[in-house]
Amino acid sequence: MISDDCLFCRIARGDVPVPFVAENALAVAFRDIHPQAPVHVLVVPRTHVTSVLEADPAHLNAVMQLAIEVARAEGVAESGFRLVLNTSADAGQSVLHLHAHVLGGRAMHWPPG
Numbered sequence: 001m002i003s004d005d006c007l008f009c010r011i012a013r014g015d016v017p018v019p020f021v022a023e024n025a026l027a028v029a030f031r032d033i034h035p036q037a038p039v040h041v042l043v044v045p046r047t048h049v050t051s052v053l054e055a056d057p058a059h060l061n062a063v064m065q066l067a068i069e070v071a072r073a074e075g076v077a078e079s080g081f082r083l084v085l086n087t088s089a090d091a092g093q094s095v096l097h098l099h100a101h102v103l104g105g106r107a108m109h110w111p112p113g
Contacts, residue, residue, distance in 0.1 A: 008097035012046045022070050026062035029070050029102070038105030039074045039081070043067045049098040051087045059098070067100050076104030082112075 010016045012028050021041050022029040032040040043066045045059040052060070064083075071077040081104030086093040 006048055006095075006097050008042075008044045008095055008099060009048050012044060022066055022073060024062055024066050024069075026059060027066045029066055032101065036101075037082075037103040037108075039071075039076050039103065041070050041074065041102040043070065043100040043102060045098055050096050051093065051098055052085050053087060055098055063098070063100050067102050070102045071104060074102070074104065076102075080104065080108070082108045084112075 004010075007016070011018045011030060018030045020028050020030055026047075027043055027045050029041050029043045032042050043063050045055070045063060047059070049055045049059055055063075067083055068077070071081045071083075074081075081102055084101040084103065085098070086101075
């Protein structure tokens with residue numbers, strides 16, 4: 001299902017003109033508008049899934065595979081990258097549509113915050 005009022009659904013179907021960094025049959029990837037690292041790409045399923053708690057294995061696999069493709073294409077696969085899935089408000093999920101952050105291009109610190 002696709003939601004008419006979800007920003008990431010509108011981006012995934014092309015209603016909001018955002019260039020895709022990569023895409024596959026079930027997911028799309030685009031740059032974050034508030035990057036937290038030199039590489040900061042969001043990977044979202046094309047269909048509306050609120051969070052990882054509701055995702056089926058096919059959507060999770062498509063998001064993870066596309067995230068790996070993005071890391072390689074962006075040149076951070078070898079040096080290292082962080083893959084983040086925030087779930088619900090306390091974790092910082094601001095858009096209620098499953099999305100993975102691919103972060104790289106600089107050293108990441110631990111704990112993350």
